[in-house]
Amino acid sequence: MEQKVQQRDPAEERAVLDAIEVWVEKEVRPIAKKFDLADEYPHDLVEQMKELGLFGATISPEYGGLGLSAWTYAQIVIKVASVWMAPSGIFNSHLIMASAIERSGTEAQKCKYLPLMASGAFRGSLGLTESNAGTDLQAIRTVAKRDGDHYVVNGSKTWITNSMYGDGTLLLVKTDPHANPRHKGMSMLIAEKTEGFKVVDKIKKFAYRSIDTCELLFEDYRVPAENLLGGEEGHGFQQTAGGLELGRINVAARGAGIAEGSLKMGLRYAQERETFGKPIWQHQAIQFKLADMVTQVEASKRLIENAALKYDAGERCDLESSMAKYFASEAGLFCSQEAMRIFGGYSHAVDYEIERYYRDSMLMCIGEGANEVLKTVIAKQLVDRHRI
Ligand SMILES: Cc1cc2nc3c(=O)[nH]c(=O)nc-3n(C[C@H](O)[C@H](O)[C@H](O)COP(=O)(O)OP(=O)(O)OC[C@H]3O[C@@H](n4cnc5c(N)ncnc54)[C@H](O)[C@@H]3O)c2cc1C
DSSP states (O other), X not given: OOOOOOOOOHXXXXXXXXXXXXXXXXXXXXXXXXXXXXXXXXXXXXXXXXXXXXXXXXXXXXXXXXXXXXXXXHHHHHHHXXXXXXXXXXXXXXXXXXXXXXXXXXXXXXXXXXXXXXXTSSOXXXXXXXXXXXSOGGGOOOEEEEETTEEEEEEEEEEEETTTTSSEEEEEEESSTTOSSGGGGEEEEEEXXXXXXXXXXXXXXXXXXXXXXXXXXXXXXXXXXXXXXXXXXXXXXXXXXXXXXXXXXXXXXXXXXXXXXXXXXXXXXXXXXXXXXXXXXXXXXXXXXXHXXXXXXXHHHHHHHHHHHHHHTTOOOHHHHHHHHHHHHXXXXXXXXXXXXXXXXXXGOGGGOHHHHHHHHHHHHHSSSOHHHHHHHHHHXXXXXXXX
């Protein structure tokens, strides 16, 4: 599938980013601690996201979206995650579903779903993972069997974000469980919540709280055959992989946001807190931390920018987006941990909020390709580009 070239408009980008900045400071920052600790879903933020157009951020204007570049989108995600990472998940996986429909869907699927998704009237999720299949997605067991003009789905999914309060999911299934190689038997269904689509439970998480991440059960769940993504069976694995570049830029931006937010909090605290008669930033040990943190934040942003600009230019950026995701997610983990150390004992007081950044950072190292696997992907892509 050819990647289209994204035109950028600096004035429009600035206006969007300014509006997001105002919203984040006015609406997100004041509620982050309360909602995270109560593990309460931020319904009001969802309504505000609709008004801001966030659910259509990367959807083309011809389908009602804002058509923002990956670069602008990454800046939005960094901004949100620098204050509270979790709400970025509300529009992230929704937009990954939308971009899969826009990239691989039939015209009828695009016309039906994208305008609804752009307005937030239909909020989507990504239904890939199963209890026995996370990294190894080809091991999924959920089966969709053709029955006249429907597919009948049986199986289960787990860890599906946005599935309790969302309206449907892009469901990865086996249409041919016996295919060899396995990926040839995989397809994607645009699965609306109708009879047979059961949200079993919201998983209780230590981090990325407030957001609904659930187990799903499908029992003789009927999906119209016209909802087979792209209209042809057997392309589900490639359709999933096709969204990885943008998905990794997203997760990288979340990691960079956590890193930047942690840096800002550490920097402030280091100037306020005094020991041995001077602010702690004047101790060399703390200076080293701040130096490491700011360098990681800046390096993360540059890697994200590099990947996003290539993506927007319609160029291949598998290696660049993988490097950005790997580095920026580790930077989020590193910077939040260093900030915890700067806060000393107060890092453990939830009132100071730095512990939320620390908790939320780990997920970025796992999602969109666990970093352990991603490093092997980076090496393979590197060799692929520089074969002798
Ligand atoms: C909060 C949260 C939200 C999520 N949201 C969604 C969602 O919306 N939709 C969705 O579909 N999924 C979602 N997931 C699932 C997530 O994508 C998976 O957890 C992730 O893909 C890892 O899969 P796994 O947990 O099965 O780990 P496993 O695949 O079992 O991996 C376990 C460990 O082994 C390592 N490993 C595995 N294979 C290899 C290999 N070949 N080489 C080296 N190391 C390897 C991994 O790096 C990891 O360290 C979410 C998960 C969480 C925690």
